[in-house]
Amino acid sequence: MRKVRTFSSDTDLVNQRRNHIVKIATEQIIKRGYNNINTRELASALGMSTGGLYHYIGSKEDILYLIINFTSDLTCQSLSRFADEEKGKSCEDKLRDSIRNYFEIVENYRDFHNFVNHIMLSLPVKDRKIVYKAESRVIDYYEELIADGIAEGVFEAQDARLAAHNIIVMANAWANRGWFLKKHYTLREYTDEQTDAILSHLRRSPKKNGHKQLQPVKQKA
Amino acid sequence: MRKVRTFSSDTDLVNQRRNHIVKIATEQIIKRGYNNINTRELASALGMSTGGLYHYIGSKEDILYLIINFTSDLTCQSLSRFADEEKGKSCEDKLRDSIRNYFEIVENYRDFHNFVNHIMLSLPVKDRKIVYKAESRVIDYYEELIADGIAEGVFEAQDARLAAHNIIVMANAWANRGWFLKKHYTLREYTDEQTDAILSHLRRSPKKNGHKQLQPVKQKA
Numbered sequence: 494m495r496k497v498r499t500f501s502s503d504t505d506l507v508n509q510r511r512n513h514i515v516k517i518a519t520e521q522i523i524k525r526g527y528n529n530i531n532t533r534e535l536a537s538a539l540g541m542s543t544g545g546l547y548h549y550i551g552s553k554e555d556i557l558y559l560i561i562n563f564t565s566d567l568t569c570q571s572l573s574r575f576a577d578e579e580k581g582k583s584c585e586d587k588l589r590d591s592i593r594n595y596f597e598i599v600e601n602y603r604d605f606h607n608f609v610n611h612i613m614l615s616l617p618v619k620d621r622k623i624v625y626k627a628e629s630r631v632i633d634y635y636e637e638l639i640a641d642g643i644a645e646g647v648f649e650a651q652d653a654r655l656a657a658h659n660i661i662v663m664a665n666a667w668a669n670r671g672w673f674l675k676k677h678y679t680l681r682e683y684t685d686e687q688t689d690a691i692l693s694h695l696r697r698s699p700k701k702n703g704h705k706q707l708q709p710v711k712q713k714a
Numbered sequence: 715m716r717k718v719r720t721f722s723s724d725t726d727l728v729n730q731r732r733n734h735i736v737k738i739a740t741e742q743i744i745k746r747g748y749n750n751i752n753t754r755e756l757a758s759a760l761g762m763s764t765g766g767l768y769h770y771i772g773s774k775e776d777i778l779y780l781i782i783n784f785t786s787d788l789t790c791q792s793l794s795r796f797a798d799e800e801k802g803k804s805c806e807d808k809l810r811d812s813i814r815n816y817f818e819i820v821e822n823y824r825d826f827h828n829f830v831n832h833i834m835l836s837l838p839v840k841d842r843k844i845v846y847k848a849e850s851r852v853i854d855y856y857e858e859l860i861a862d863g864i865a866e867g868v869f870e871a872q873d874a875r876l877a878a879h880n881i882i883v884m885a886n887a888w889a890n891r892g893w894f895l896k897k898h899y900t901l902r903e904y905t906d907e908q909t910d911a912i913l914s915h916l917r918r919s920p921k922k923n924g925h926k927q928l929q930p931v932k933q934k935a
């Protein structure tokens with residue numbers, strides 16, 4: 494995770510201020526575009542002086558990384574707290590509950606999720622890796638849940654990683670395709686229906702239609 | 715579909731030039747951002763004078779609609795040509811083949827797909843409806859295929875519209891999450907695995923777990 498420079502030594506205050514910066518900056522950037530806003534205008538929206546803002550960040554670019562880190566930490570902390578509460582439940586219940594929990598996080602922080610996915614396409618490769626790593630933590634979480642289910646014989650997925658990735662894609666779709674989905678579904682309906690689709694695939698019986706068993710291609714990185 | 719103003723009466727030439735404009739403009743806009751490029755610079759990248767460019771468009775904004783219409787027409791024409799070739803095949807084969815065809819279109823025109831999804835979030839509501847309508851043609855196409863399968867008793871989907879929507883979401887994921895997916899899969903592997911997930915859900919047996927049958931919420935628009 495990229496470290497963002499600060500001159501302050503009061504960690505709690507820095508975190509509190511940074512969360513405030515993240516919230517307001519995301520609103521402003523979504524409204525006006527990252528390239529159309531400068532640090533002076535951002536500081537003004539935050540009710541701070543430009544110098545005051547530079548107390549908490551090293552450059553305008555740092556704001557992007559604050560937003561990316563904030564979104565990632567928030568999601569991972571919530572999933573991890575949730576995992577503790579779910580101990581002892583069946584794999585299927587854990588997966589169902591944690592998908593609902595994750596979809597709710599995405600709904601509550603949809604601006605952040607949309608922003609990260611939006612900005613991703615225009616980031617240089619080295620910086621994409623920051624987002625990639627952050628998101629991998631969520632994919633890993635689901636992959637592990639699914640792998641546990643496979644080990645217990647409850648699931649028989651051919652590819653736990655792609656099934657885990659699909660959960661993230663479906664959550665992102667709720668965030669950035671709300672203009673379509675919210676016309677037809679409530680979040681609960683969408684979550685239940687998608688969870689059902691995921692589980693019916695994971696529970697499927699072995700393929701009988703002659704398609705080859707997939708092996709992931711050799712990983713490049 | 716929004717009509718784009720031209721002063722030329724030679725339809726073929728206008729279309730040919732507009733396709734050229736779409737291709738170059740998409741590259742430029744993705745590289746530099748829509749707000750950071752003006753029509754003079756676009757004309758220059760196209761090897762045209764600004765006046766020459768205004769022969770084919772009425773405003774800079776028109777370029778957005780050219781790109782949206784181009785992407786939508788291309789996809790729909792291809793799916794429709796494909797549907798003609800597939801007559802007589804089983805519902806499942808039609809669905810499998812047309813998903814492969816669609817994923818290939820998205821792969822070949824991924825810049826356009828990413829651009830449309832990217833710009834969508836910052837369009838005013840009235841203009842979003844243009845993208846929404848264009849994309850609805852693709853969703854309708856799949857919904858109909860799935861509904862045919864349900865009518866024939868091959869599929870037992872609870873919600874053909876969401877299943878159709880998921881196909882679009884999975885194709886978009888290939889376009890804008892290539893940074894993750896291409897590390898692990900070839901397009902063919904991704905397509906086969908996702909098609910399998912979609913079909914295993916459509917073929918599922920009736921729910922036994924007591925979740926309520928979903929009814930779409932009342933449509934607002």
